[in-house]
Amino acid sequence: MIELWNALLAGLIGAVWGLGELVGMFKNETLRSLRMAGAWLLLGVNFLAALLIYLLVAALVPAAATWTAAILVGLAWPTVIRNSAIKLAQPLDPAEAQQTAAVRFEEIYSRVQDLAMQLINGELVRQRLELITRAATLDLSTLERHARIARIASVIQDTHGIPASDYIDRILNEEKWSEEIKKAYLAAFIINNFGRDVLQDVMKDITEGKRKEVAQYKIKKDGNKTDPEQEPGTQR
DSSP states (O other): OOOHHHHHHHHHHHHHHHHHHHHHHHGGGHHHHTTSHHHHHHHHHHHHHHHHHHHHHHHHOGGGOSHHHHHHHHHHIIIIITTOEEESOOOSSHHHHHTSOEEEHHHHHHHHHHHHHHHHHHHHHHHHHHHHHHHTTSOHHHHHHHHHHHHHHOSSOOOSSSOHHHHHHHHHHOTTSOHHHHHHHHHHHHHHHHOHHHHHHHHHHHHHHHHHHHHHHHHHHHHHHHOTTOOTTOOO
């Protein structure tokens, strides 16, 4: 008898493989990607594929209806099963057999994967574009300063590729780019390496600082107007 829990176990392991693909692609945007339909499409396909394959194996081989077989099927889904193919016909002539149409699981999965990634990326780009556009209203020197400070504060320092400090210098020294493009690159640098929250905190602090300055200026200005002992053009 096939246990439903074993089938669910195989499906969950398959879904973990899908989650690994999301982490590898979107890194610090993984949690946000999980709120999107594309992510659940990818996880759902991996879950259902591993679950259905386990049910098929358990039905064909009753001795395989165990939790250990469920684990093996879940682990084998992305490495063995996904790379296999099913021929729609098997001619007797070997020459014709090579040209026989076959269904490759990897090709089907690749198309679903591309669709899921495009759906996720489109939504993330929309969100990030809005944030970068708002960040571009800040001064270039302000974004540069916070990008360098964030790099210094980062627990994970440069271990491969172009050092962050050199990358920032390349952005600032690129003569072909306008100031707005440089701001966008610096904002994207902060988001990609340290997360959106870091950039949002920077913008929030600057906005609050400007509000306090405006409020203090208004208070000072109103105080000067209402002071009966102060004559125009003089200071107390």
